[in-house]
Amino acid sequence: EAEVAQSPRYKITEKSQAVAFWCDPISGHATLYWYRQILGQGPELLVQFQDESVVDDSQLPKDRFSAERLKGVDSTLKIQPAELGDSAMYLCASSYDRGADTQYFGPGTRLTVL
Amino acid sequence: EDQVTQSPEALRLQEGESSSLNCSYTVSGLRGLFWYRQDPGKGPEFLFTLYSAGEEKEKERLKATLTKKESFLHITAPKPEDSATYLCAVQASGQAGTALIFGKGTTLSVSS
Numbered sequence: 001e002a003e004v005a006q007s008p009r010y011k012i013t014e015k016s017q018a019v020a021f022w023c024d025p026i027s028g029h030a031t032l033y034w035y036r037q038i039l040g041q042g043p044e045l046l047v048q049f050q051d052e053s054v055v056d057d058s059q060l061p062k063d064r065f066s067a068e069r070l071k072g073v074d075s076t077l078k079i080q081p082a083e084l085g086d087s088a089m090y091l092c093a094s095s096y097d098r099g100a101d102t103q104y105f106g107p108g109t110r111l112t113v114l
Numbered sequence: 115e116d117q118v119t120q121s122p123e124a125l126r127l128q129e130g131e132s133s134s135l136n137c138s139y140t141v142s143g144l145r146g147l148f149w150y151r152q153d154p155g156k157g158p159e160f161l162f163t164l165y166s167a168g169e170e171k172e173k174e175r176l177k178a179t180l181t182k183k184e185s186f187l188h189i190t191a192p193k194p195e196d197s198a199t200y201l202c203a204v205q206a207s208g209q210a211g212t213a214l215i216f217g218k219g220t221t222l223s224v225s226s
Contacts, residue, residue: 105150
């Protein structure tokens with residue numbers, strides 16, 4: 001069964017350092033999402049891609065966060081510099097297309113900022 | 115503002131004790147309502163999508179229903195392996211993209 005892959009699974013960093021997360025969506029899925037989930041809360045969207053184009057990044061803190069999907073396949077989310085409040089689970093999801101298509105989530109990257 | 119509220123926050127059941135989880139929503143226009151299961155430290159696992167009021171879907175011990183303002187996830191004769199956090203999410207037609215808007219979840223504990 002096809003799955004969304006993410007790495008690393010865990011990341012511990014000190015504040016002011018740079019971190020990067022990688023996501024490989026299910027093959028053939030054109031839409032890719034990055035969500036952030038704080039403990040005890042539901043996931044919240046950071047950025048949505050359709051192929052290589054950004055569809056919605058209204059909730060992405062652009063002063064420190066960046067995301068790219070250069071070839072319309074895998075994607076990287078970067079934080080520079082990391083802050084204590086960035087500690088959370090970063091989830092990647094993909095769907096075949098836009099609309100009410102099912103979004104399939106990866107295992108997530110647990111980030112701890114010290 | 116599009117919003118999803120889940121209740122209760124936590125639910126403890128004995129094995130075999132049936133119950134329901136509630137998800138109430140306010141959206142500008144509903145494209146779909148989604149239920150996910152999330153185990154600790156893992157990503158959400160898809161369960162159901164509902165599109166219109168009156169729709170129902172079933173999978174093993176779970177049954178999801180939808181009205182114009184809320185959805186229920188009914189759990190019949192639960193087992194300990196059903197213990198998890200259940201997330202409800204909506205996709206609204208009035209937003210720029212197609213991201214899901216999630217509730218905070220209901221954490222279910224089933225004891226034997």
